[in-house]
Amino acid sequence: MLFAQLLANGIFVGSVYALLGLSFATIFASTKIWHFAQGAVYTLGGYALLVGTGFLHLPFVLSIVIAMVVCAALGIASMQFLYAPLRRRGATSLVMVMASLGVMIISDNLLLLYFGPSGFSIDVAGPEPIIVGGVFLTGGQFLTPFVALVVVAIYIALLFKTTFGQHLRALIDNEELLLRNGIDTARVKLLAFASGSALLPIALALLVMSGAGISPNVGVSATLIGAMAMFLGGIDTIPGAALAGLLLGIVESLAAFLFATEWQTAVTYALALVFLMLRPTGLLGRSLPRASL
Amino acid sequence: MGTYILGVLVTLSLYSLLAISLDLLIGYTGLFTIVHGALFGAGAYSAGILALKFGIGFWSAAAVGLIAGGLISLLIAIPSLRVSGHYLVLASFGVQEVLSGLYLNLNITGGPAGLRGIPRPVIFGYTIQSNADYLVLYVIIVAVMLALILRLVRSPFGMLLKAIREDELAPQALGKDVFAVKIKAFVLSGAIAGLTGALYGQYITFISPESFNVDASIFILSMVLIGGMGSIYGAIVGAAVLVIIPELLRFLPLDTSYLGPTRQLVYGAILVAFCFLRPRGLVGGRGGAE
Amino acid sequence: MGGLSGLGAQIGKWVVAGAQAAADNLNAAKSGSTFSLIAEDTQWAPQKGVESFNKLSNVDHVNFILSGGSSVMEATAPLATQSKTVMFNTGAQSAKMAGISPFVFSVLQLSDFDTGVLARYAFKDLGYKKIATLYVNNDTGVPNQTSFSKAFEAAGGQIVAAEAFKPNETSYGVQLAKIRAAQPDAIYLVGTPAELPFAARQARQMAPNLPLLSFAGIESKEFLDAAGAAANGIIYTTTAYDPHSDAQNVKDFVAAYKAKNNGEVPTSPYAGYGYDAMMIAAAALKQTKKFPGVTGDNVFRDDGTVAKAVAIRKIDGDHFTTIAVIQP
Numbered sequence: 001m002l003f004a005q006l007l008a009n010g011i012f013v014g015s016v017y018a019l020l021g022l023s024f025a026t027i028f029a030s031t032k033i034w035h036f037a038q039g040a041v042y043t044l045g046g047y048a049l050l051v052g053t054g055f056l057h058l059p060f061v062l063s064i065v066i067a068m069v070v071c072a073a074l075g076i077a078s079m080q081f082l083y084a085p086l087r088r089r090g091a092t093s094l095v096m097v098m099a100s101l102g103v104m105i106i107s108d109n110l111l112l113l114y115f116g117p118s119g120f121s122i123d124v125a126g127p128e129p130i131i132v133g134g135v136f137l138t139g140g141q142f143l144t145p146f147v148a149l150v151v152v153a154i155y156i157a158l159l160f161k162t163t164f165g166q167h168l169r170a171l172i173d174n175e176e177l178l179l180r181n182g183i184d185t186a187r188v189k190l191l192a193f194a195s196g197s198a199l200l201p202i203a204l205a206l207l208v209m210s211g212a213g214i215s216p217n218v219g220v221s222a223t224l225i226g227a228m229a230m231f232l233g234g235i236d237t238i239p240g241a242a243l244a245g246l247l248l249g250i251v252e253s254l255a256a257f258l259f260a261t262e263w264q265t266a267v268t269y270a271l272a273l274v275f276l277m278l279r280p281t282g283l284l285g286r287s288l289p290r291a292s293l
Numbered sequence: 294m295g296t297y298i299l300g301v302l303v304t305l306s307l308y309s310l311l312a313i314s315l316d317l318l319i320g321y322t323g324l325f326t327i328v329h330g331a332l333f334g335a336g337a338y339s340a341g342i343l344a345l346k347f348g349i350g351f352w353s354a355a356a357v358g359l360i361a362g363g364l365i366s367l368l369i370a371i372p373s374l375r376v377s378g379h380y381l382v383l384a385s386f387g388v389q390e391v392l393s394g395l396y397l398n399l400n401i402t403g404g405p406a407g408l409r410g411i412p413r414p415v416i417f418g419y420t421i422q423s424n425a426d427y428l429v430l431y432v433i434i435v436a437v438m439l440a441l442i443l444r445l446v447r448s449p450f451g452m453l454l455k456a457i458r459e460d461e462l463a464p465q466a467l468g469k470d471v472f473a474v475k476i477k478a479f480v481l482s483g484a485i486a487g488l489t490g491a492l493y494g495q496y497i498t499f500i501s502p503e504s505f506n507v508d509a510s511i512f513i514l515s516m517v518l519i520g521g522m523g524s525i526y527g528a529i530v531g532a533a534v535l536v537i538i539p540e541l542l543r544f545l546p547l548d549t550s551y552l553g554p555t556r557q558l559v560y561g562a563i564l565v566a567f568c569f570l571r572p573r574g575l576v577g578g579r580g581g582a583e
Numbered sequence: 584m585g586g587l588s589g590l591g592a593q594i595g596k597w598v599v600a601g602a603q604a605a606a607d608n609l610n611a612a613k614s615g616s617t618f619s620l621i622a623e624d625t626q627w628a629p630q631k632g633v634e635s636f637n638k639l640s641n642v643d644h645v646n647f648i649l650s651g652g653s654s655v656m657e658a659t660a661p662l663a664t665q666s667k668t669v670m671f672n673t674g675a676q677s678a679k680m681a682g683i684s685p686f687v688f689s690v691l692q693l694s695d696f697d698t699g700v701l702a703r704y705a706f707k708d709l710g711y712k713k714i715a716t717l718y719v720n721n722d723t724g725v726p727n728q729t730s731f732s733k734a735f736e737a738a739g740g741q742i743v744a745a746e747a748f749k750p751n752e753t754s755y756g757v758q759l760a761k762i763r764a765a766q767p768d769a770i771y772l773v774g775t776p777a778e779l780p781f782a783a784r785q786a787r788q789m790a791p792n793l794p795l796l797s798f799a800g801i802e803s804k805e806f807l808d809a810a811g812a813a814a815n816g817i818i819y820t821t822t823a824y825d826p827h828s829d830a831q832n833v834k835d836f837v838a839a840y841k842a843k844n845n846g847e848v849p850t851s852p853y854a855g856y857g858y859d860a861m862m863i864a865a866a867a868l869k870q871t872k873k874f875p876g877v878t879g880d881n882v883f884r885d886d887g888t889v890a891k892a893v894a895i896r897k898i899d900g901d902h903f904t905t906i907a908v909i910q911p
Contacts (some may be wrong), residue, residue, distance in 0.1 A: 253756070437834070
């Protein structure tokens, strides 16, 4: 009973993690940039949802679409105004990490100043709770895995069927080849940022439907989870991150079955470490990267 | 004003040591990790627990910190050096979270309430109390460590570290046991971080888990990045920048209602500005993208 | 000094605003001394607390300090003793604050008293035999949870589940799943303003018929706004502070607070603690042992703790109704 309930929760949370993983993986795999400013994009997307539905009373789905556009734009802006200029100045990858963390601090505190430290909720009229096989699911928890599945399926289809998607995947392995074929890799990278970022508000909206709040702090953990999911999935594959995200959510929830909840994070990471040691390439990854950074 | 400035300098000396310890690993050997906050904590907790339960003296506590940091580092190093590069980042982060969980939830570490009343250092019968006392003691320790590390870094061992950073295959081809060298770098780095932890505990006399979490690791990382990797003096400069600037910001006249976030904002802006103005760090050392 | 950014920023903001209101009132009364407030941000971190303390006492040469956050208090209490600086605790409830320094005075009750009141009320008056606790795993949540659990079990009840969540947690499904499985009669919830409203909402979603009990930190308009309908019916204990009271000192406080804060009424008792601490310091110039504050009469014990009345309250829609007031 408890096991089934925890499993259901794990699937719910894991579906959201899958989206976060896809987002981070898209950006990292193709550009090799540690986009920690993703936390800022995620949070700002949340506030866009808040302004849309909470303040302007637009329908929730419309707010999500608007937030997706906002996040895509912010993603592109991150590349154009933050990473690309730093690259041009010869910044090392780690300096770029530093800069993106700085951007996150700036963004969080601007939100803090403007909206105040208290978080906000959005009341979303979701479906009624149901009980499936003894497991209690709120409307949001029930809906989320299906929505996530659809989004992931569409995303992966785009990744494999469209030209852009093919270029993106090619970029993961061999940038030079693309350049030699006359393809504008800079543009592909920008689109990677845009599409990865556009996934974020969907993830947050799914959480909000189940009672999560919007506050300046939400971005950090979302980014870390996305990064974890990417690693566990394999850093040179994008779909792997989605699968890894789902499994991560499930493992994290089931860990509470055997251990007290305060040990949840520690146990989850310990298991992740063991997994990585046994399979360093991740779930679906192909090769180990070079050791340099 | 005097005590305040001395206090800032004591903090600076501790953070310099931390920055140096991480620089050895990232800057010199090219091993990027996010775990030093937890190593710092390992030293603080082991020294603190032994001081509270068994009343060990200052030098013993410092040694305990050193050993604890080195040991935990060793335990991390051996399995995680099988994975490389980007995966090492995640592995180290994972260890950081596991250790944070231990510090937060075990009874022996006092849980979220932490450990209080850690005894102040007593050297030759004299109790170190004021900031001036601490500064003298800690600066001496830092200076000694600095001298040792500078010698190490200029020695053949140091050269080997840098060679590994540039390209692991070359020293391997020359018959060097790269794995063993990396382990040594890890242990050394962790030991220094642990030692600093013991010193920290004896200064604040109170330790709690939130001082050793992933934010602490990121802070230590920032010091190294800002100062420039691969340069010991750079690490110290980085520490100086990140310790002193927030203190200077205290003197900005701001309305109390938006004081906190505004200072943080300025701090974030300065971080980003540094990245743009000096993309290789203030003192630099290691160049090249990627 | 208080946590003004990061976790707990809301509490720090309340305390500072309350203290500022006091300074304004004291200065307007022209009592002979001028009061000014210098604020420092500790980010609820012990290290930063020490640095803030040093700056306030050595550079600004302040006469007394207001502070909060148990871990910050722990780190700075030895400094208060060393430098003989009076420090008022306006926000740390851990029982470890008792006797922490001869120079530290708590303006709020420590968690052992009011959790005890609530626990006994829950068992005897509300008839809850089994309770599950849901708490934030930090120096606010753990002491409250521990003292509540002890008191509840001492009264004859049973704690069937104790589920922790980390600060800034967004999703409580795991904890609530375990709580549901334990089949309690009610949930006792402790968290920081960052998690409280959302934990409450999700508890209502996942356990729709379970009553919620909480602690003093919940009493604020910010919580009502963020929690929405989920807030309704929550019973909690807090200082017997009522911003709508007719007492003159409360009216003066509310007026001064509204003047500087866009007409907002100070709904959170933390604002009151900030106000009282300043006023007590001012009155200390006249040396009293019992001080009538806006948050209740303050009688200081020898270990620096304060004996104050506790109110049991319930959230009814958008206001806080008092059920009973318990004297110490």
